Amino acid sequence: MSVDLTTPQERILHHLGQFSSDLETAWDVPRDLSLPGLSDALGVVRSALNIPLSLLEETGMVTKRMAHVIGTGTRRRNVFHLTEQGRTAVQSIGKQSLKPRNKKSSTMHGEVPTLGVVHGREGVLNELESSLFDAHSIVLSGLPGIGKSTVGSALFQALAHSGKTVRWFTADEFSDLNAMGIGMEFEAPLPSNIQAFCEYVANRYRGEILFLDDVHAVSLRHSESFSQFIHQMELLEGPQMVLIGREPLAFSDQIARIPLSSLEHAAAVELLGDEHSENERLHIVERLGGHPLAILLHHSESELPESSQDIQMYVENVVMSSLDDATKSSLDHFVVLPMPISASKVADSDAVSVLDEHAFLRWTDQSDRMEVQHFIRNVRRAMLDEHEKQRLHEAAIAHWTTIATSPEDHLHLLYHRISAQSTGLEHHCQHAVEVFGSPHSGALAVLLEHAIEVEPSSSHLHFLASKVALERCETSHVHRYMSVIEDVEQRSEIEIGLAHLEGRVHDAEASIEAALQNGTQAEKNRVALSAASRRLDDRLPHTNPAKLLHDVNQYLSHVSLPDQIQQREVTLVALTMVQHSAALVEGDTNKAEHLRTSLSTISGFDDALMLGLQAKANLVLAKEVPSQLEAAIQLTNKALAKQTHSVHRTALQLFMVETLIAFDPDRARVVFDGIELPNDVTSIVIHHRISARWWYCKSKLYPSTALASLKEAITLHRAAGCSRAARLLEAEMHAML
Numbered sequence: 118m119s120v121d122l123t124t125p126q127e128r129i130l131h132h133l134g135q136f137s138s139d140l141e142t143a144w145d146v147p148r149d150l151s152l153p154g155l156s157d158a159l160g161v162v163r164s165a166l167n168i169p170l171s172l173l174e175e176t177g178m179v180t181k182r183m184a185h186v187i188g189t190g191t192r193r194r195n196v197f198h199l200t201e202q203g204r205t206a207v208q209s210i211g212k213q214s215l216k217p218r219n220k221k222s223s224t225m226h227g228e229v230p231t232l233g234v235v236h237g238r239e240g241v242l243n244e245l246e247s248s249l250f251d252a253h254s255i256v257l258s259g260l261p262g263i264g265k266s267t268v269g270s271a272l273f274q275a276l277a278h279s280g281k282t283v284r285w286f287t288a289d290e291f292s293d294l295n296a297m298g299i300g301m302e303f304e305a306p307l308p309s310n311i312q313a314f315c316e317y318v319a320n321r322y323r324g325e326i327l328f329l330d331d332v333h334a335v336s337l338r339h340s341e342s343f344s345q346f347i348h349q350m351e352l353l354e355g356p357q358m359v360l361i362g363r364e365p366l367a368f369s370d371q372i373a374r375i376p377l378s379s380l381e382h383a384a385a386v387e388l389l390g391d392e393h394s395e396n397e398r399l400h401i402v403e404r405l406g407g408h409p410l411a412i413l414l415h416h417s418e419s420e421l422p423e424s425s426q427d428i429q430m431y432v433e434n435v436v437m438s439s440l441d442d443a444t445k446s447s448l449d450h451f452v453v454l455p456m457p458i459s460a461s462k463v464a465d466s467d468a469v470s471v472l473d474e475h476a477f478l479r480w481t482d483q484s485d486r487m488e489v490q491h492f493i494r495n496v497r498r499a500m501l502d503e504h505e506k507q508r509l510h511e512a513a514i515a516h517w518t519t520i521a522t523s524p525e526d527h528l529h530l531l532y533h534r535i536s537a538q539s540t541g542l543e544h545h546c547q548h549a550v551e552v553f554g555s556p557h558s559g560a561l562a563v564l565l566e567h568a569i570e571v572e573p574s575s576s577h578l579h580f581l582a583s584k585v586a587l588e589r590c591e592t593s594h595v596h597r598y599m600s601v602i603e604d605v606e607q608r609s610e611i612e613i614g615l616a617h618l619e620g621r622v623h624d625a626e627a628s629i630e631a632a633l634q635n636g637t638q639a640e641k642n643r644v645a646l647s648a649a650s651r652r653l654d655d656r657l658p659h660t661n662p663a664k665l666l667h668d669v670n671q672y673l674s675h676v677s678l679p680d681q682i683q684q685r686e687v688t689l690v691a692l693t694m695v696q697h698s699a700a701l702v703e704g705d706t707n708k709a710e711h712l713r714t715s716l717s718t719i720s721g722f723d724d725a726l727m728l729g730l731q732a733k734a735n736l737v738l739a740k741e742v743p744s745q746l747e748a749a750i751q752l753t754n755k756a757l758a759k760q761t762h763s764v765h766r767t768a769l770q771l772f773m774v775e776t777l778i779a780f781d782p783d784r785a786r787v788v789f790d791g792i793e794l795p796n797d798v799t800s801i802v803i804h805h806r807i808s809a810r811w812w813y814c815k816s817k818l819y820p821s822t823a824l825a826s827l828k829e830a831i832t833l834h835r836a837a838g839c840s841r842a843a844r845l846l847e848a849e850m851h852a853m854l
Contacts, residue, residue: 121176123167125159125390128234130178132158133199141198146184148480153473154186160234160267165390165478178203188459188485189473190466203491224277226302227285227328228481235271238264245272245359245375249326252373253351254358256332257379262492264408268377269361272327282325284356287481288332289456289533291393291528293339293559294346301327305807308825309590310832311342312349317825319355326357331491333362336563338594340367347372353416379407388412405431410492413476425627432496444471448489451478452497453509455532457486462526464516507816510537524557528564535567535783542568542602543577550581554796555804558589569598569612576603580611586613588801590630606640617838625840633675637684642688645675649695652700655804655839657846658775662702669699675770690719696728700736709734719765727761729769732756736776746780763795770811778817786818801839809833824853 132155140146148787155170173179174366180200183193199207201336211281217283231301245268246256251421266287277283284301290301293315298307302320335343341821344367350358351829358374379385381456385402386395386618388409393401404409408428413434422431440448447468460469473568480487488494501509517530531549535542546568553561565582572578578695579601595615604607609628616625632644633680649672656665676692679685684726695718700709713730735749760766770792777785794808809830816826827850834843 120349120436122206122210123169125161126173128159129155129169129173129197129766130199130203130207131167131210133179133197133324134204134829136198138198138204141180142382144185145187146196148189148473148808150184150198151186151189151194151473152197153476153478155197155588156413156476158234160236161390162415163474164392165388168391170553173203178206181769183615186470186488186714188480190459190460190469192467192470194469194470197833198227198264206456224280224282225273225285226283226436227300228287229273229285235853238268238271239378241268241274241375241377242271246275248359248373248375249359252359255349256360256366256372256374257377258362258364258366258374260408260410260492262490263377263379264409265361265363265377267409269328269330269359272359276326282322282690283326283328284322284325285330287330288334290334290336291456291560291563292335294342295556296559297329299556306811307749308812308829308832309836310829311829312343313351313825313832315346315355316828317822318346319350319353320358320822320825323354324356326359328359328361328721329713330361332360332364333364334568335367337367338563338566339559375824382407384448385409385412410490414493429496430837432493433500436493437497440475444468444475448477448493449473449501449505449509450512451489452494452501452535453506453533454488454514455529456776457481457488458529459486462520462529464512466479498557509538524553527552530719531564532567535564535571538571541574543575543581546578555588555801556796558585560587562591562594563587572600576601577607580607581605583611584614584649587611587834588619590618590832592618614836614838617840618835620840620843621834624838626839633672633777638677639679641675642677642679645672646691646695648672650698651802651806651838653695653698654810654837655834655841656702657842659779660845666699666703669695679738686719690722701733704737704741706734706738709737723759725756728752728756728759729765732769733772736772740776740779744782746776749776763793764807765793767795767807771807771814774814774818775810778814782818785814789814805833805837807840809837809842824850827853 128753132149136147140150144212149158152166154162155166159166160538161555170179170181174181177200180844181195182198184415185197185198186194187189204345208326243256247253257265273283273285284303286297286300294311295307295309298314298318299305304320306318307612332343346360347360350356352581360366380388380402381400385407386398389398389401389412401415401421401586401826402412405415406428411428411431414432418440420435423426423436435591437445447465450468450470453487459467460528463469469478474488475490478487479490485731489497508731514530517526517533521527521530524811527549531545535546539545546565550562551559562585564580565585567583569575579598583595586598592615595611599608599611602611609632611805613625614627616628618620629644632643636644643824649669652668652672654666656662672694672853673695676688678688678692693712696702697709697712697716700706700712709730712732716730717727732749732753732755735752739746739749751771752771757766757769760769770788774792776787777788792811794811795804812826812830812833816823816830819826831843831850834840834846
């Protein structure tokens with residue numbers, strides 16, 4: 118090690134040495150090369166880097182220039198690069214304890230947290246690691262800004278480097294178990310049934326360690342499912358869990374807690390630079406109580422609190438008051454955000470770099486999204502009165518209305534509409550339910566809960582919340598919302614869905630019959646076609662179709678073609694499609710061909726869909742004439758190549774798998790492994806039916822996960838209104854047990 122270099126200089130060189138020399142002339146460079154990025158990586162205040170960086174520049178080891186920093190607005194900022202002399206010096210320094218940034222080992226999954234130098238936490242890290250030998254799950258708790266995520270990140274990295282497989286997820290108010298599973302990179306698709314989800318994770322990821330950061334942010338709407346998951350992981354001897362958050366934590370009472378206190382003064386002084394004398398640094402640390410974030414926010418000209426008990430007052434009266442009006446205004450727009458966003462989505466993107474220089478922002482691992490440090494956010498939110506919050510939400514509405522394109526953008530927009538108690542909430546929530554797909558149902562469930570808090574007597578909001586809960590297979594929430602629904606047709610729709618989900622076939626059929634007897638003709642057509650389509654799916658392959666076909670014909674007898682030409686054509690297509698499916702169930706390929714001929718006479722009927730119908734008919738024929746199987750598969754592959762609609766493509770793939778299982782399971786498995794369940798399905802019922810078939814096929818093709826797969830197929834069949842299929846699967850599952 119060179120005697121000419123101080124420890125801070127060595128750490129700076131080591132950090133910069135991880136980046137290619139090609140970046141020295143790049144227009145866009147990563148945040149890691151800026152002063153805030155260096156500060157985060159080294160775990161020190163920005164001012165602590167001024168002297169060592171200046172000396173490195175003077176000795177020709179580091180060069181400074183202006184460049185655009187990715188994700189922090191349009192304003193160019195100072196960035197730092199190693200010179201050739203600097204790179205030579207790095208070679209002589211050798212290994213440092215500083216972990217390489219943004220390098221993800223094969224044992225790390227999820228958005229791997231960024232880890233810089235960790236000061237003075239060796240004792241608590243040893244305690245945490247030891248606790249995982251004695252307890253299945255542990256809680257790391259502490260005040261905002263005390264360093265919980267930093268310590269959790271250090272433990273995460275240490276366990277990964279020791280050979281453990283670790284997974285990380287940072288929760289927010291919208292997070293549900295599905296979001297957690299996606300964030301931790303669990304193999305998709307994931308079961309929606311909570312018990313099936315728990316069993317799947319316990320069996321598939323046993324021996325791993327799951328880190329759930331910001332666990333306190335999980336909403337009450339989803340806290341029960343998280344609580345059940347955590348409890349089940351222990352009962353089923355699944356992966357261990359490290360929960361990180363601030364008290365009070367609603368669903369971890371029985372789990373061992375390790376509280377994180379302030380830094381010891383001897384370690385805390387390491388966060389400050391050489392611009393202060395040793396006595397001055399100790400004085401600053403004592404006044405700030407060893408609170409890491411408060412120390413990192415400290416500036417030389419800042420006043421200090423009278424005692425270490427006044428950290429929140431210090432942030433409020435000193436840190437905030439030091440901001441000019443423009444920066445404070447920019448900060449206010451950030452503190453009302455519900456979750457991290459990209460800098461490109463911010464109304465004033467240049468404010469990002471200003472706030473970053475003040476150490477007010479925390480970034481995701483790839484520096485592509487950011488949010489205000491939670492401690493700063495909480496303090497500033499408490500300082501805003503209701504009028505100021507209203508103004509900020511209204512400004513956010515105006516901003517997101519003009520730029521919203523993705524589902525995440527529209528979630529932000531709806532959040533601000535609800536927070537501002539905007540007029541027309543029912544309309545905005547209705548639109549959200551119509552356009553948001555299954556991946557965002559957890560966030561939508563939370564937002565509807567908030568909307569109901571704003572308008573507690575709204576029947577329509579309770580209907581929408583019931584509908585989303587029904588789609589998510591959450592019966593307790595459906596019951597809770599349904600009692601307030603006043604509209605007869607809406608209540609009937611929820612009652613039918615709930616009866617199916619709870620396996621009450623008789624009640625569901627009674628509700629359908631009432632709608633067929635008492636509704637308008639348009640309503641009768643809708644209910645009859647829906648019931649007939651559902652009944653065709655309410656079966657398992659190779660079951661006797663006689664009763665099913667009788668029921669379908671009974672439903673279709675209520676359909677009457679409308680006089681209006683466009684409505685008549687739409688109804689005729691739907692009716693013929695149902696009849697074609699019924700003919701295939703019956704095995705009557707001649708009748709199916711006649712119905713396809715009828716469809717071909719209708720102008721604008723999709724040629725790809727027609728080819729798919731023909732492929733299904735050929736697969737059915739191959740069951741009776743096995744010699745036709747290869748030709749049927751070739752036609753099916755041709756039809757799949759032409760499908761532009763993901764639902765039609767997936768349904769046809771599943772039809773081929775269901776056919777192949779009886780002939781050639783290995784070949785069926787190859788086709789099955791190539792199926793991607795669609796996320797762009799506008800009808801959640803159709804999504805449930807397709808997903809139920811997928812999970813049933815998985816139970817046949819992968820016996821090791823058959824139990825969890827059957828449980829999920831049962832839940833989804835019920836959610837799709839296919840209670841008979843669910844009962845048959847229950848019998849199959851009980852036989853396995």
